[in-house]
Amino acid sequence: MIDKVIIQHDFRYVIQDVQRGVVEKERFWIYINDERADFECTGKDIVSLGAWKFEEKHGDIVLKNGSKSITLKQPLSVTNADYEISCLAATDDGQRAIGGTQGQLKFISSDGKCVEVDNAHYSDVLQIQYFPSKQVAMTIGLDFSIKIWSVLDGSNPRTMRKHTAMLTALAAIGRGRNIVSGARDGALYIWECASGQPVWEFRRVKNMTDPVVGLAVIDTEETGNDARPVSDSIFYETENKNLLVGYESGVVSTYDLGTRCFLGEFSAGDKMSAFAANKEILVTGHSDGTIRCFRGSEKIWELHSDEEVRKIQISDRKIFCLQRQVAIVDYNGKIDSIFSDYYGLNDFCAIPGILYVACKDKTLKKINL
Incomplete structure (x- = not known):
């Protein structure tokens, strides 16, 4: 099965605003196979509010849920x-x-x-x-x-x-x-x-x-x-x-x-x-x-x-x-x-x-x- 992923269009700005101290914390969402996963940025950390974990690796996003992993390519x-x-x-x-x-x-x-x-x-x-x-x-x-x-x-x-x-x-x-x-x-x-x-x-x-x-x-x-x-x-x-x-x-x-x-x-x-x-x-x-x-x-x-x-x-x-x-x-x-x-x-x-x-x-x- 090919996973479907849609990420909030301005999630990068959400992360940057928190890391620069513009706001203390802020959330963004990702839909994975039509189910919403929420994440909260606090300082340099991105905290999962559900089962899916958010990581960044070599400029790409890696979403993990137990043994399942999805790599989401990001534009250079x-x-x-x-x-x-x-x-x-x-x-x-x-x-x-x-x-x-x-x-x-x-x-x-x-x-x-x-x-x-x-x-x-x-x-x-x-x-x-x-x-x-x-x-x-x-x-x-x-x-x-x-x-x-x-x-x-x-x-x-x-x-x-x-x-x-x-x-x-x-x-x-x-x-x-x-x-x-x-x-x-x-x-x-x-x-x-x-x-x-x-x-x-x-x-x-x-x-x-x-x-x-x-x-x-x-x-x-x-x-x-x-x-x-x-x-x-x-x-x-x-x-x-x-x-x-x-x-x-x-x-x-x-x-x-x-x-x-x-x-x-x-x-x-x-x-x-x-x-x-x-x-x-x-x-x-x-x-x-x-x-x-x-x-x-x-x-x-x-x-x-x-x-x-x-x-x-x-x-x-x-x-x-x-x-x-x-x-x-x-x-x-x-x-x-x-x-x-x-x-x-x-x-x-x-x-x-x-x-x-x-x-x-x-x-x-x-x-x-």
Whole structure:
């Protein structure tokens, strides 16, 4: 079971006021699995008024009740935005990108330089991804379009339109001369970035309108940097790569990107709402709060909660699951820690050692892992 934790939004100020002598003592609360726990600050001590004990360790909060322990990650820094952030992306060299609920887009370089684009999409920016070069990014929007951007100057050399339903998934194939996208009407397109045109369409034969929840491009063999086109000049670096697709019905399908052939499918459970995969594992999230982890088509563990799973990411041998909070889970299904925000979360992005979280109060928070 994934524990739900909500902490009083100004608890840090409560603690600081007591420690600075502004007040003699003051209380704050934490809801743990919908039950309230109260704590009182007196001098430098935080006294539990119930069963749960409050500790701080390496900047994080540890809640203990007998043998049970919950680690609540705390932000290292908080950045205020001028608008509500709908999505974000980050690279391991310190670049970040954020999209807004009114079509705003901002690229932030590792040295803090910002490139801003107003009206990048007509409405919400739904997803941002960097290409492997990290000099180019792609976005999907609520306007059904895919756009490619220079992160250096914000220019938009390609806009791709074909989808007729809300886009839900996007990935680069190899270095990104081809990309693949999926939408809620069941359509999956391979795009050639040079022309901006779709060059292949996949649909699930048994249910052609099964909504796409997520997808992943998986290398089945190391091809190195000398990868060559397969069959003709519109498909690049597709050899020895599979496309894994999670559908709302709960089905996971596999396609060979080199031959564009269907390889098989299995059921991961009903009402899938989130999907992620790499070469080692495949993880699905469901609208009933269930999270399942597979090796191939074999389930190795599952976790339960009572809130819909909105996003899953696998990074640095950890699984990050977004519900009202972000739960950080290891490959064995053990919950490592939780990040929760009083105002709620819109999106997150994990890179090795760091978690970035977009909160509903127009803030971007950075958490050390």
